[in-house]
Amino acid sequence: MKENGSIESIRKFPCPNPNIEIKEILYWSQGYRVKGLLAKPKKTGDYDALLYLRGGLQSLGNVRPARIAEFAQQGFVVFAPYYRGNRGGEGRDEFAGEDRYDALYGADILKVFSNKPTFHVFGFSRGGLMALWTTILRDDVASCVTWAGVSDVVSMYNERVDMRRTIKRIIGGSPSKLRELYDERTPLFNIEKVNAPVLIIHGTEDENVSINHSYQLEQALMKQQKTVETWFSSGLSHHYPPEKNRQTVRALSEWMKTKEVSGKAF
Numbered sequence: 001m002k003e004n005g006s007i008e009s010i011r012k013f014p015c016p017n018p019n020i021e022i023k024e025i026l027y028w029s030q031g032y033r034v035k036g037l038l039a040k041p042k043k044t045g046d047y048d049a050l051l052y053l054r055g056g057l058q059s060l061g062n063v064r065p066a067r068i069a070e071f072a073q074q075g076f077v078v079f080a081p082y083y084r085g086n087r088g089g090e091g092r093d094e095f096a097g098e099d100r101y102d103a104l105y106g107a108d109i110l111k112v113f114s115n116k117p118t119f120h121v122f123g124f125s126r127g128g129l130m131a132l133w134t135t136i137l138r139d140d141v142a143s144c145v146t147w148a149g150v151s152d153v154v155s156m157y158n159e160r161v162d163m164r165r166t167i168k169r170i171i172g173g174s175p176s177k178l179r180e181l182y183d184e185r186t187p188l189f190n191i192e193k194v195n196a197p198v199l200i201i202h203g204t205e206d207e208n209v210s211i212n213h214s215y216q217l218e219q220a221l222m223k224q225q226k227t228v229e230t231w232f233s234s235g236l237s238h239h240y241p242p243e244k245n246r247q248t249v250r251a252l253s254e255w256m257k258t259k260e261v262s263g264k265a266f
Contacts, residue, residue: 002028004101005108013037017069027109029084029102032091036081036106037063038113039072048142048257049114051107051134052080055125055148057166058093059086070246071122074253079110083130095170096129096153096185103130104137118142120256121196125209125238126150132187132217135194143259144194145252147201148209148238151217153185159210191220197227197259199252203236229255 008026015022055061063080084091123131128149135144202214221228
């Protein structure tokens with residue numbers, strides 16, 4: 001078995017932004033070969049590192065080159081794991097089960113291409129679970145951003161009737177039968193281990209991931225006296241309109257860049 005976080009292969013990948021280069025990386029995570037995309041500005045510079053954690057489940061919500069290029073354009077070296085079982089990777093997507101380690105070791109891939117001792121974590125939708133787990137399990141996270149993020153897997157199951165069959169197949173049953181497996185995936189029960197500042201972004205009319213996930217997360221962080229900031233947008237849904245999206249990406253990028261002092265996370 002190869003070492004976790006070691007690179008198996010690298011290949012060039014098409015990028016829609018002429019200022020950004022993208023590579024697809026095959027790396028090792030718990031004995032599986034997993035893939036992800038790395039994006040960085042072509043211009044030489046001293047860039048912060050960003051672990052981008054996608055939303056969706058299995059083939060739904062795959063990593064989009066244009067999206068990670070958008071973040072790289074803000075001055076980041078970005079790595080975005082596909083998670084195991086996706087787009088030719090080995091294993092199977094476990095919805096923040098053992099596949100959370102694909103994010104954890106994805107950070108090691110990111111550090112190969114960045115000279116910074118810490119990195120930022122961004123998670124969208126299901127990626128919110130992965131971002132929180134990465135922040136809980138690593139001590140080199142400078143900041144964590146969760147946008148429309150899931151924080152409670154039981155709540156997700158209850159809210160998304162359309163996803164229940166898939167979630168039950170992945171986890172092995174419903175929360176009424178296997179509550180412990182759902183709780184094991186829920187970072188709220190380990191929130192005391194978060195030691196990086198957290199930014200929570202959510203639209204009040206989100207029908208994919210209820211804003212209650214963000215309310216719960218905010219309260220849990222405040223109860224543990226953690227550093228947390230919220231940007232709640234009235235009337236917006238899961239996916240923001242293009243101009244609002246661009247504004248938010250720029251704003252959160254600037255927010256992240258203020259969360260690193262002397263190479264050490266707050």
